[in-house]
Amino acid sequence: MNRTVFIGDHEFFPGIGRIEYEGPESDNPLSFKAYDPERVIAGKTMEQHLRFAVCYWHTFCADGNDPFGPGTRAHPWHLGEDGMANARAKLDAAFEFFTKLNVPYYCFHDRDIAPEGDTVAESEANLSSLVSLAKERQQATGMKLLWGTANVFSHPRYMNGAATNPDFAVVAHAGAQVKAALDATVALGGQNYVFWGGREGYACLLNTDTRMELDHLATFLSMARDYGRSIGFEGTFLIEPKPMEPMYHQYDVDAQTVIGFLRHYGLDGDFKLNIEANHATLAGHSSAHDLQMAADAGLLGSIDANRGNAQNGWDTDQFPMDMYDCVQNMLVVLAAGGLGSGGFNFDAKIRRESTDLEDLFLGHIGGMDAYARALIIADRIIGDGRLESFRASRYTSFRQGQGRRFAAGELSLAELRDIAANNPDPVRTSGKQEWVENLLNDFMFS
Ligand code: XLS
Ligand code: NI
Ligand code: NI
DSSP states (O other): OOOOSOOTTOOSSTTOOOOOBOOTTOOOTTSBSSOOTTOEETTEEHHHHHOEEEEHIIIIIOOSOBTTBOOOOOOTTOOSSOHHHHHHHHHHHHHHHHHHHTOSEEEEEHHHHSOOOSSHHHHHHHHHHHHHHHHHHHHHHOOEEEEEEOOOSSSGGGTTOSTTOSSHHHHHHHHHHHHHHHHHHHHTTOSEEEEEOTTOEESOGGGOOHHHHHHHHHHHHHHHHHHHHHTTOOSEEEEEOOSOSSSSEESOOSHHHHHHHHHHTTOTTTEEEEEEHHHHHHTTSOHHHHHHHHHHTTOEEEEEOOBOOTTSOSOOOBOOOOHHHHHHHHHHHHHTTOOTTOOEEEOOOOOTTOOOTHHHHHHHHHHHHHHHHHHHHHHHHHHHOHHHHHHHHTTGGGSSHHHHHHHTTOOOHHHHHHHHHHSOOOOOOOOOHHHHHHHHHHHHTO
């Protein structure tokens, strides 16, 4: 792959070269200890398994501001008041970062890469100008777009929702934005297109017609699907569940809710799920749970790799560093046969108190090493086979006799009653949770 180390005429991350695999013995913080892109695990390279992506919004747009105070990091790509000049500098900084980090993919919202204009037409022109530049940068570096999306939640016009807004004029604006974002995604060869329903939900049930809003959401998604296919988008449409924040209640609560919605409206042939770890935990699940639900439905599309803070209920979007979670997530992904056209997108931000530009690299290096280690460990657990064979053994009674007939739907409730009445009380069989958890730790630390 032809990759130059920095783009344009200015170096935004001076003193940082290409991040290389140096192995576990290295004491260089700007190196990979575990992520070795060429290393083959279970027939594929680490790069092919993990398909890492950097997200534009947290990495190049967010500056550390929070509801209590302004940003703490100055962006050298913020040149002044000219929004388009800033956007071009940011693009150069982004491609320098991607190339130095040696990730194959990136993701963006329309408004991350180009500023909104005063009119729909001006916004479209801004976006398409930056898309042309991004296309040149992709060709020069070999970078690829994992997914594109539209930010239809930040602008005040979307305060009551985008596709689910009670005002049709706002729905039309959301349509204009999604159309342009689909055009951009196709122009850049994006492999997926994401819908995160930021304000698709409600704040108060008393003033909301939820049934109408959900119908509108499905209509809108169908239109987007039809338009995408008509302009040659062959990738996967992805819905990213989240239960709350910014809305009190968001319609795409969790994986099972979205699966039910997609099936109800006949959208499950084109749409899959993008599971974000911190969103699953906000919904009261583990991230492995939501991944498993998506995988069981054949709808596991992609991952927003991050983690929350167990001590609070916010979407803190921290880099994924908790190996216990990463390993359990990888077990689900490997058992599902991988992510297909999806990947591991770091929807993660460095902390407000992390003010060095270098910290952007350190966060990603840590996340990439965490999932590389998780891949190695999960592959060893699967290769060992004890976990899977124990799990399968718990269901032996459904592979024979009456249990088999039950599983095939051949028994009636009355027959179940007779089987229970005519047989001795069931023997208690241990679920052996302590043993399976011990096994996981044995593999993690041996
Ligand atoms: C916010 C979401 C968002 C999506 C893309 O909570 O995670 O960043 O990934 O719109
Ligand atoms: Ni998040
Ligand atoms: Ni996300």
